[in-house]
Amino acid sequence: MEIKVVPATLYHLTGILDIVNHAITHTTAVYDYDERTYAEMETWLLDKLASNWPVIVAEQNGEVLGYASYGTFRFKEGFKYTVEHSVYVKDGQTGKGIGQLLLAELINLAKAQNYHTMIGCIDAANSGSIAFHKKFGFTENGILRESGYKFNRWLDLLFMQLILN
Numbered sequence: 001m002e003i004k005v006v007p008a009t010l011y012h013l014t015g016i017l018d019i020v021n022h023a024i025t026h027t028t029a030v031y032d033y034d035e036r037t038y039a040e041m042e043t044w045l046l047d048k049l050a051s052n053w054p055v056i057v058a059e060q061n062g063e064v065l066g067y068a069s070y071g072t073f074r075f076k077e078g079f080k081y082t083v084e085h086s087v088y089v090k091d092g093q094t095g096k097g098i099g100q101l102l103l104a105e106l107i108n109l110a111k112a113q114n115y116h117t118m119i120g121c122i123d124a125a126n127s128g129s130i131a132f133h134k135k136f137g138f139t140e141n142g143i144l145r146e147s148g149y150k151f152n153r154w155l156d157l158l159f160m161q162l163i164l165n
């Protein structure tokens with residue numbers, strides 16, 4: 001069956017929640033400590049949609065295999081043409097092109113909304129995510145050393161950037 005990338009709806013929320021909670025509890029892709037609740041994610045999704053920020057999912061046979069979004073990078077007016085994005089793929093589904101489908105669509109959406117640059121904030125030890133972003137032309141643009149703390153260790157945060165136009 002074909003994998004489709006579609007706008008997220010409340011129908012997809014349980015699948016999104018499962019993906020983000022796995023990332024929280026098992027990885028340094030998200031620097032949160034506590035799993036999110038359905039109500040928190042519902043508020044997140046509805047706020048994103050009300051603000052015209054895309055949330056997309058990759059689905060196959062009704063199953064959410066990954067999701068992606070972007071939103072405000074910084075809240076100063078001078079950053080209004082810059083977005084920060086996130087791409088997450090369900091555990092056990094990586095390496096199948098799902099992330100590529102999602103990021104390619106996010107880039108298209110950002111260009112259509114006339115954004116100038118996309119930022120990814122990535123754990124500096126996540127070599128897979130770094131290589132993934134480089135395939136799309138993202139460049140490494142700075143590391144904030146020991147700026148995060150999770151799993152009883154300090155984490156470095158890498159900024160990666162793609163100029164869209």
